[in-house]
Amino acid sequence: MNRYTWRTFILEAVMVLVGIVFFLPVYILINLALKKPDDASSPLAPATSLTFQNFSDAWSQANLGQALVTSAFVTVFSVAIIVAISALAAYPLARVTKRWSRWLFFIFMIGLLLPFQLALIPLYTTIRDLGLLGNPVSLVLYYAGLQVPFSVFLYTGFIRAVPLDYEEAASIDGAGPMRSFFSVIFPLVRPITGTVIILNVLHVWNDFLTPLLYLSGSSQQTVPVALFSFVSQYVSQWNLVFAGLVITIAPILIAYFAMQKTIIKGFASGLKG
């Protein structure tokens, strides 16, 4: 069972083939972005005369620089708020055994079930009335609220597993709850903070429908929306479109390949509870 037999070899061959088939679309994406528009060769044939013209065209015509900045702004601030308020809220929810604590946890968990479509339209009118339509700040506030239930859920489960001894020691030394939280709990739950950050960054960065609504008509767009309006304009010029796609997914892919162990673990452990 522990040796590398010919059966293992056949399995290896099959799995590698499956892996190649899975990865093929990504290869075609990058390959096509590097080809000239008049290059009629098969999408599978490697680009012979590389061109970077598509990239510079897509960059300027889709206004991708602006979009990357807006997306980065929204992602950084909303995830920072999510981490801060969720970790803080999870502390009493995990530690206090009184009835109000259990009720509050229950109320937060209702949010895991509600599809955001239900709140989307009334929230749209509220944001319109506040004059925040077209302002990326509206997205920061939106994600900060939307992602609370899931993040509180992850933090609460994790803090429950932390032994009380450390807080006991801290409180004997005269630390209040605030001090205990910042000096003891928050550093101890760093692994789950990593998971919360990874899952939320991906969600916020990739989200399409909300920025499509809340930023429509403004010059500040997030990456998916900029891509959407760019492609609607140049739909038949696939080389250009694919260059735009490559530019926009590059930041995620680079981050993913650089931290793949942490990220995959984050997904698995976070979703396991």
Added chain:
Amino acid sequence: MSSAQSQSLAVAEAAAPASALPRRAQKFSARRIGAVSWWFVVPALAFYFFVVLWPSIEGGAYAFTNWDGLSATKDFVGLAQFQRILTDPAGVGAVVHTLVIAVAITLVQNLVGLLLALGVHTKIKSRNILRVALFTPAVITPVATGYLWKYLMTPDGAINQILGFFGLTWLQHDWLGDSNIALWSIVATVVWQFAGYSMVIFLAGLQGVPEDVLEASTLDGAGPFRRFWYVVRPELAPAITINLMLSIIGGLKLFDQVWVMTSGGPGTSTDTMSTLIYKNAFQFGDFSYGIAMALVLTVFVAILSSAQYKLLGKQGGSK
């Protein structure tokens, strides 16, 4: 809704076997921090209330009116909007498409994900790089994967070219232009993107399968299928529950890929509840009809995820 709580509690407990705290310490802690830290919840609760809870309640209420989103008329019309869904062919179609998509994605994505996990969780040398490669699509922006596959599936796109190369011209289709198969083309795109996601969760579950029991059952003459069913499957129960839940909910809410690949077309053959909610509320000026549909979607999500939890949770969702 209580199922959401019990599920999360069950999962949290499963993740926190070390919660057997000394009773004295628990009392001590409750006395020390119980009175003060109530305030810690307030910021999160405020954001959550204003962004999720209150607008959802409002949304639920608008579904019983005829408000168009702009005008001052907001009359109570009872269940009229829901009756419209049932009599509107596009509305019925969207409900059917949504259910078909959710069920198809759930079954295929998890089956593929499970097979990939079983294949990767072996002695093969490429297992680490395969895990990274297979998970890659899951981190890519769905709008981008939607466009990628839209191109691959055009009549003269890569898929038809590859089929032609192998002489399989009879398999060539207008994958997104044919109203009979467009829905399945979207399902295939989503499965491609998220099968690696399911795989990663299954892999986490497979870590818990005891190696010695597997070996013992092999020695006792159990074949691969019996080994899977009696030794591996029970350990996978929590991973199965979470995977099914995620793909059902994701399938029901599907919007991005549909919107960039077909916008619901050709005709209305790929309209889902999410695209119809968007069209009605923001393009057709039919706010309350869109929101009635959103409420129906909410009920579907609640029913399907709690039914699924009840069915599988008993099998040992929390071990």
